[in-house]
Amino acid sequence: MVNKPPAPEQSKEQGPSQDADQEPLLQIRAVIKKFGDFTAVNDVNLDIHKGELFCLLGGSGCGKTTLLRMLAGFEAPSSGKIIIDGKDMSDVPPYERPTNMMFQNYALFPHMSVEKNISFGLQQDGFSKSEISDRIDDILRLVELRDYKKRRPQQLSGGQRQRVALARALVKEPKLLLLDEPLGALDKKLREQTQFELMNIQDKVGVTFVVVTHDQEEAMTLSTRIAVMDKGKFVQIGTPTEIYEFPENRFIADFIGSANIFEGKVIETSVNHLRIKTEIGDFDVEHNIEVSKGSHVYIGLRPEKIHLSKQAPEKKTENQTLGVIDDIGYLGNTSRYKVRLESGRIIDVTAPNQVRPKNRTHHITWEDNVYIHWDASSSMLLNK
């Protein structure tokens, strides 16, 4: 691990408790899952604390869904242990686990009304009729579907089905709510709106959520912590800010957001700065860990952290170079520039369009000569 957040004491204002003395709600210990020769989950360890909204993020086939299914009890680990609330879950079948799952396609029972779908779980636990109907009323108020009790799932829109599925899983007040791509089936606008709804609901009920998603934006907005998975392993676990601003390696830097990555060699070290020789020149990188002179490193640079201008920057900084605009992607709120450097290397730069152009053409355009520069603190040191 090369890059550590500068402040070791990360005070989270509203984040869930992560006291070392409190036992984690969920403990995953050396869990391996094999399907024949294929290892879907490869020796994974994880603690999740009460009240967290934890995201398992990764591409398809990275093992995130398999891990979630092991938590629910649909798959048994090939080896390792899953402990929920201090109890080993190895021999506990799905119907006795203190977890509930919201399925990717919602898995609502099509032959039952909304009300019956939600009461199904409560009936299994032997609640009285009046208790069941009270709980249904409460949960339907929470998801704002009180007028839809008698409808069948087929008579609901995608967003409504999603909320019924959430209500059905939440009504049993599980210790751990597992959500498999909870917003995957919704269109973009609805998804953005539902993200915040989901966060509000989690805040209200205080249940610990474990969300599986392949959508990094979803993971960033929703979660208190993210585990990025690849090939059955966790690549990095951290808060959204940690993952984005302090990625440990090239995979994370490139998977979450985008980054210009340069290979380099440390040519000078000082107390908190490194001078690194790269293909596009020598640059300063701020750091807070020991890296020896001569070692081989990678640096990552987020496109939005690079300043772009036609005039030379007033303050002469060390991290500065010249280039030509090769291409522009106009996105409305921002523009994405491809800047070709002398060496031929193309650098991605994103800049907000803060000024409305007067004559329908922007200030910076194709084939313009531009200066790019960035803060020494903006470069991310990556370890592989």
Next chain:
Amino acid sequence: MHGERSRFLSIMLFVGFTFLYVPIILLIIYSFNYSKLVPVWGGWSTRWYGVLFESPDVWDAVLLSLKIAVVNATFATILGTLAGLAMVRFGRFRGRTLFGGMLVAPLVMPEVITGLSLLVFFISLKQLFGWPTERGFTTITIAHITFSLAYVAVIIQARLTGMGNNLEEAAADLGAKPFKVMTKITIPMLAPGLLSGWLLAFTLSLDDLVIASFVTGPGSNTLPILIFSRIRLGLRPDINALATIIILFVAVLVAIAAVILFRQQKRDLLDQKMARMPEV
């Protein structure tokens, strides 16, 4: 060019339907023929329907056929469903492919072979255990179950595969024990498959002549056996009447099925419309 093609198509359609339905229409018309000789027209009459209603052997055959069909359909549905469940839900087990292949083999096996093998089987059973003492209702029913269950298993397998495990997993996740999952989720979800499986097994049994002729014994005539044995002695107007009644019966069933299907489609459309309505 386009016009020519559509003219060609409408002619083909007409020819096709003529080919399919003219014989049936002729049969119906001749069932109302007064003459005792089928090909000779003797004027309109319902005489042969009267004759039919007064022949007890016809009614015995109808009753026997229905009895066999109902018992067959019921057992075939139960056994076929279990086989389908085993194939789809038990995951991979040793010999799954072989078992799957053997399960559908009766679908392609020539009926004559099936019939013959079952006859040999019943005869050896009788020699070894003294049962079945005589061939008839029991042997025909058993024979029908053996091939009908293959059809049911295929239908159930398709339905189960289409359903996926999701709903059952969701039920288990909500705290339902395996038996509850079966009764509350799997079986209700399978219902359409069970119904169509039952109906198919019922129809296959009513339809079967070849296998039944192999395994039947003296005095046990199913309807197809009765019709076929009478026709062998020449065309008979009362059999035409019987055939017409069967056609009517089938037509009514098909019409009912069509109405149910139509209502279902209408309901689905309404559901979709409801789903698109803005929230209040």
